[in-house]
Amino acid sequence: MSAAATLMWFLTLVFDTFGQLALKAAAGAEGDGLEHWKSMVKDKWIYLGVSAYVIEFFVWLAFLSMVPLSQGVLVGSVNILSVIIGGRIFFKEALTPKRIVASILVAAGVALVGWAS
């Protein structure tokens, strides 16, 4: 990967991880069903999360214009691990041996499908 492609990949990693953590922060709002949405739209996190996704969409397009899709999916599997780590740090989610192995299995599977496609 060229330096520019590596930078784009790093940016997709940052925006994807930040976006997922922001959506998790937004989803913690009170209420069920429609009430849940009413409290979420008053919160900054849903807007930060959606904005991160819109930016990531364009960075992803730029990244894919530099590398083949298969390589894109391959390195994109790293996001799974960064979101697991982010969940641990910011939401104190348990990181048991089973969850660690499960994360590695899914990430390896996504990387393999990406590499092979």
Added chain:
Amino acid sequence: MSAGQASMRPFYLIGFLLLVAFDTAAQIGFKFAATNTSPATFSPEWIFSVICEKWSYLSLAGYLGAFITWMTLLKTAPIGPAFAASHLEVVTVLIVCVTWLHEKLTLPQIIGSLLIVGGIILFAVAEAEIEEPAHV
């Protein structure tokens, strides 16, 4: 495991199946819309052709449905495992591509799909023994 967590199982199962169905529909719509409007020049004509393309709307509806489902799931689901499990979409898109679009399935793709499914089953097994911190 508390009774409250035990009752979350059907909610997670239905939620994730719905999420994967919406995600898969979005990807299929995206694929057809991209093919029908190719090449992506980002010119006004191209943008207009994307707006007029009916598959764009399957994609849009899929993304919207997935977003609503995702936010509802995340109210209680831990983000790390939920995000990992949402990659089941990779397997379902592959299945659709092979059965309907007659794309060729390779051995590494089969092994990769089995790893993803195996990882998700392990996440489900791990759920049974974890007490998540109370939500704020």
